[in-house]
Amino acid sequence: MAYELVIRNKGKQYMPLVEGDITWETVRIGQPGKLTFNILKDDTIDFQEGNSVTFKVDGKNLFCGFIFSKDRDKNQIISVTAYDKLRYLKNKDIYQYTEKKASEVLKEIAQIYDLSIGTIEDTGYVIPHRVKENVTLLDIIYDALELTLRNKGKMYVLYDDYGNLMLKDIETMKIPDLVIGEYNSQNFSYKTDIDTDTYNVVKLYRSGENVGKEEPCVDKDDNNIDNWGVLQYLDKIDENVNPKVKAEILLKMKNRKGRTLQLKDCLGDIRVRAGTSVMVLMRDIGDISIQQYMLVEKVKHTFRNDEHFMSLDLRGDI
Numbered sequence: 001m002a003y004e005l006v007i008r009n010k011g012k013q014y015m016p017l018v019e020g021d022i023t024w025e026t027v028r029i030g031q032p033g034k035l036t037f038n039i040l041k042d043d044t045i046d047f048q049e050g051n052s053v054t055f056k057v058d059g060k061n062l063f064c065g066f067i068f069s070k071d072r073d074k075n076q077i078i079s080v081t082a083y084d085k086l087r088y089l090k091n092k093d094i095y096q097y098t099e100k101k102a103s104e105v106l107k108e109i110a111q112i113y114d115l116s117i118g119t120i121e122d123t124g125y126v127i128p129h130r131v132k133e134n135v136t137l138l139d140i141i142y143d144a145l146e147l148t149l150r151n152k153g154k155m156y157v158l159y160d161d162y163g164n165l166m167l168k169d170i171e172t173m174k175i176p177d178l179v180i181g182e183y184n185s186q187n188f189s190y191k192t193d194i195d196t197d198t199y200n201v202v203k204l205y206r207s208g209e210n211v212g213k214e215e216p217c218v219d220k221d222d223n224n225i226d227n228w229g230v231l232q233y234l235d236k237i238d239e240n241v242n243p244k245v246k247a248e249i250l251l252k253m254k255n256r257k258g259r260t261l262q263l264k265d266c267l268g269d270i271r272v273r274a275g276t277s278v279m280v281l282m283r284d285i286g287d288i289s290i291q292q293y294m295l296v297e298k299v300k301h302t303f304r305n306d307e308h309f310m311s312l313d314l315r316g317d318i
Helices: 085-090 102-112 137-152 222-228 243-254
Strands: 003-009 012-014 018-027 034-040 052-057 060-072 077-083 092-101 117-120 126-136 156-161 164-169 174-181 187-193 201-206 217-220 232-237 258-267 277-282 290-304 307-315
Touching: 003 018, 060 085, 085 137, 085 156, 092 102, 092 137, 102 117, 102 137, 102 156, 102 164, 126 137, 137 156, 137 243, 201 243, 217 243, 232 243, 258 277, 258 290, 277 307
Parallel strands: 117 164, 174 277, 201 232
Antiparallel strands: 003 012, 003 052, 018 034, 018 290, 034 077, 052 060, 060 077, 092 126, 156 164, 187 258, 201 217, 258 307, 277 290, 290 307
């Protein structure tokens, strides 16, 4: 396994001597991709915050980003943290729009901030009107994607692909020929709960002048109310939203036990990033066995010498 780490500063390229591990981390929502590594300071290398960093594995592009912090110790080892272009979506701004899709919101923000885009899939759902003040650009985009999920039942993944912002339907990001389980991981942690995002009653109401003029739309699961007690989700809806359809979508999404799985130190595969889905095979890990695709919420890849391991946070309908 061959690694290529390159730092660029004012037209010069440096391929530093890396001490220890190189780690690459991605999170599905709210954080940019991160690359961390330690290098030995010598008389040749010269780099600063803001310089670009690229990382390739066996000739395949993995990470393209920029240095945001350096930390040096007495042994002249410099610890470096770099982020991909999603980091620039953590800038705060004021943004309002009318009759736009989440995909259109992303394209417009990328144009305003001069960020390159790759594949941006059409998210379909038109958001009537939205005003966002003093929030990050990421929050603006994820808010639009959440509205799309609640009204259309479709989930999309925003990520940086070697310098280009991408937005893809989560269903297109499955890795069909990769199976992960206890046989190729060192350890696991499995958790179930009804405390995080589980609801068996969905109640929707009209906002503004319509409050109190019509009965809220309610959808519920009496069987799970008997099992768990009443767990109610409340949301307001706009004029052009069909409350019955939206309530059915929300109940289908949220009327289930939360199940999360952490797999630690699996054999690495560079195709796995937050937002992909992988086949998980686990026999009798508590109340069930697992043989299905699960969504990668977070993954940390570790590269050392000729070894590559990854630890994953997964969730899914088990």
